[in-house]
Amino acid sequence: MANPFKLLVLPGDGIGPEVVAVGLSVFERLCRLEGIDTEIQHDLLHGAAWEKYGSFCRDETVTAAKQSDAVLIGAVGGPQWDDIVIEGATPAERDGLMRLREELETYACLRPSRAYESLLEQTPFKPQVVRGADILILRELCGGLPYGNPRGIDQLEDGSYQAYDANFYTSEEIRRFAAVGFEIAGQRSGKLTSIDKSNVMESGILWRHIVTEVGLDYPGIELTHLYTDNALYQMMLRPTSFDVVLADNIFGDLASDLVASYAGSLGMLPSASLHGLNPGKSAIYEPVHGTAPDIAGQGIANPIGTVLSVALMFEYSLQRKDLGQRIDAAVEQCLQAGVLTADLGGSASTEQVHEKILSALH
Ligand code: GGG
Numbered sequence: 001m002a003n004p005f006k007l008l009v010l011p012g013d014g015i016g017p018e019v020v021a022v023g024l025s026v027f028e029r030l031c032r033l034e035g036i037d038t039e040i041q042h043d044l045l046h047g048a049a050w051e052k053y054g055s056f057c058r059d060e061t062v063t064a065a066k067q068s069d070a071v072l073i074g075a076v077g078g079p080q081w082d083d084i085v086i087e088g089a090t091p092a093e094r095d096g097l098m099r100l101r102e103e104l105e106t107y108a109c110l111r112p113s114r115a116y117e118s119l120l121e122q123t124p125f126k127p128q129v130v131r132g133a134d135i136l137i138l139r140e141l142c143g144g145l146p147y148g149n150p151r152g153i154d155q156l157e158d159g160s161y162q163a164y165d166a167n168f169y170t171s172e173e174i175r176r177f178a179a180v181g182f183e184i185a186g187q188r189s190g191k192l193t194s195i196d197k198s199n200v201m202e203s204g205i206l207w208r209h210i211v212t213e214v215g216l217d218y219p220g221i222e223l224t225h226l227y228t229d230n231a232l233y234q235m236m237l238r239p240t241s242f243d244v245v246l247a248d249n250i251f252g253d254l255a256s257d258l259v260a261s262y263a264g265s266l267g268m269l270p271s272a273s274l275h276g277l278n279p280g281k282s283a284i285y286e287p288v289h290g291t292a293p294d295i296a297g298q299g300i301a302n303p304i305g306t307v308l309s310v311a312l313m314f315e316y317s318l319q320r321k322d323l324g325q326r327i328d329a330a331v332e333q334c335l336q337a338g339v340l341t342a343d344l345g346g347s348a349s350t351e352q353v354h355e356k357i358l359s360a361l362h
Contacts, residue, residue, distance in 0.1 A: 001318050004037035008068040010045040010061070012097075013081075014291025015301035016074025022354040023072060023306035026330075027313070029358055030323055041068070046076035046096035050084070057096035062103045066282055070317040071104075073097065073286035074306065078293050091147055097286075101141050106273035106284050107173070108180040109139040110312065111256040113263050115239070118335045122264035122345050125239065133239035133262040136188065138181050139252025141273055143173045144203075146249050167203045169248065174210040180276055181211075181246040182218040193224045194246040195231040195255070207248065232258055256288055265343040267302030270309035272316050283317050285309040299349050302341040304331055307357055330360035 009024055011017035024040075031038050043049075043061050050056055065071050076097045084094075092099040100106075114134040120127040148166035156162055178194070185192040194211045198204035208225055215223045226234065228251045235242060235255070239262055247255050260266040269288035275281035287305025295301055311327035314320045334356040340346025341353060348356075 001036075001320070002069045004039040005031070005070075005318060006039045006068040007041070008061075008064050008071045009040060009042045010071060010073045010100075011048070012045045012074040012076040012291065013047040013078050014075055014293045014296040016076065016291055018074075018296070018299065018301050018350050019287060019303040019306040020072060020074040022303035022350060022357075023310045025354060026307050026327060026357060026361070027072070027310045029361060030314070030327065033361070034320075034323065036318070045073065045100070047078050047081045049096055050081055056081075056094065057099040061096075062100065065100055065104060068282050070282060070313050071100065071284045072306075072310070072313070073100075073284060075287065075289060075291040077291050090149070091151075098146065100284060101273060102147065104273075104282050104284060105142060105275050107140060107142040107177055108276060109141040109252065109271055109273040110184070110316075111137040111139060111252070111269060111271045111288055112312075113137070113256070113259040113269055115262045116264065116268075116332065116335055118332075118338075119264040119344060122340075124261055129237075130239050130262050133242075133259075135235075135239070135242045135259050135262065136184065136244045137252055137256040137259060138177075138184065138244060138246050139256060140169075140173070140177045140248045141252075142249075143169050144249035167201065167248075167250075169203050169206060171206060171210050174207055175214055176276060178211045178214040178246060179217075180274075181244060182214060182221050182223075183277055185221045185244040186218065189243040190220060191222050191224070191243040192246060193226055193231065193242055193244070195226050195228045195251055196248070197228050197251075198225075199227055203248070211246065228255075231255070235259060260288065264345075265302060267305050267341065267343045268308070269305050270307075270312055272309065272312035274316060277316075279317060279319055283313070285313045285317075299351060300342055301350050302343050303350050303353055304334075307331060326361065327357075330357045333357075333360035 011020040153163045196204035196207045198208040273284040311324040315324035339356040
């Protein structure tokens, strides 16, 4: 583990600052209890950075992120920044978070979701259907449609418009990502489901081919290929039949929001975005949810997705899985005590959840 452990904190926009304050407090408390030395830097990202610096992600922020062991992010975006036009800008120049993901090459995004016994009634499922669900969506994060080029909206001769986005994947991008999937499947149940649309997309054909090829190096892992549409349907019908799911950038984004329903709310889902499984590289930790502008500033946002992202930070960047598990247990205690924010059917404030988790940590 790096000593001191260098953390860059980028709260972002909307409810980002509120949930990051809780995640950071849990991080600092546990580091203090465990005698872990830290060096913490703060900066702005996306809308907040645009307002102060006229850039969604400054070069200085990228340099600080690269020099850090980990980056803790809240959420980015908001309608006030959606229509800003930067002529000829790449997707990364238009979105601070996408720039950081690209610069740090955090191509493997881990998005775990599970059914909590005390929250089964908060899910849209019959308890017997979702009980025991424990899934990890692995989302490829640096390629595919979000970064695709060419892209654009062109006017046609008849005055109407045509929009297009290219979905590019090289065999190497798929190969390095699939290898992470097989490694992680080996650390869990040994089952890996790869999802694609190889029935209608060329990128899907290459995806399936390379994943199968990588699988030859992992004879102990049971690999299943599913078409994405069918996979999402099966994830709703049989939540407990999945373990690790390997998906491209777009399908992984869709799948992770969908399986958040197992946990009762999108506010529960954490993520770890890694440059492979190399603990020496800077990684990004952030909740899966967005900025929720409708509730920003009210002190009612669910901070658990961020707190669980800090648990993943302890596991992957500090190599202290035991401390990650301690945070998981504190969150469980908070849920069992019924200290729940509104998205989970409760009336607790962000601060009440924070206090409950801190007291459960001791
Ligand atoms: N904390 C996640 C977040 O801020 N997400 C904003 C977002 O939707 N980014 C685009 C993406 O993840 O594809």
